[in-house]
Amino acid sequence: MNISDAGLTLITGFEKLRLTAYLDAVGVxxxxxxxxxxxxxxxxxxxxxxxxxxxxxVQDAESSVQRFVRVPLTQYQFDALVxxxxxxxxxxxxxSTILRLINERAEPLRIGAEFKRWVYGNGKxxxxxxxxxxxxxxxxxxxxx
Numbered sequence: 001m002n003i004s005d006a007g008l009t010l011i012t013g014f015e016k017l018r019l020t021a022y023l024d025a026v027g028v029x030x031x032x033x034x035x036x037x038x039x040x041x042x043x044x045x046x047x048x049x050x051x052x053x054x055x056x057x058v059q060d061a062e063s064s065v066q067r068f069v070r071v072p073l074t075q076y077q078f079d080a081l082v083x084x085x086x087x088x089x090x091x092x093x094x095x096s097t098i099l100r101l102i103n104e105r106a107e108p109l110r111i112g113a114e115f116k117r118w119v120y121g122n123g124k125x126x127x128x129x130x131x132x133x134x135x136x137x138x139x140x141x142x143x144x145x
Contacts (some may be wrong), residue, residue: 004079006139
């Protein structure tokens with residue numbers, strides 16, 4: 001399974017294109033569409049390079065979801081989880097309660113509630129993350145496809 005256009009739109013809606021590196025809300029150097037792995041102070045990239053980095057980062061997130069989720073997913077569930085993993089990382093997802101609940105086939109609303117726990121950066125609740133998690137939750141539950 002791969003991310004759909006709706007899932008990609010969800011990610012890029014929250015990861016605005018920035019062609020010059022910047023410090024994100026938690027002090028991590030970021031560039032392009034939320035790319036952090038190789039971002040450095042003063043770095044500048046083209047829009048084409050930003051799209052390449054986005055593609056790589058989405059593939060990494062897809063791979064984590066495919067590797068760790070052991071139950072079938074709908075397309076919108078997969079998309080929501082790829083967006084979450086894109087933002088929190090595969091390591092955090094691997095050890096998360098949301099993953100455990102998914103693999104235990106918990107009630108969808110219980111799983112959906114877990115998105116609300118991932119709204120903190122450096123111990124502070126971040127409004128942007130609250131909005132993103134609400135959108136991911138709606139997508140996971142099939143309320144916004």
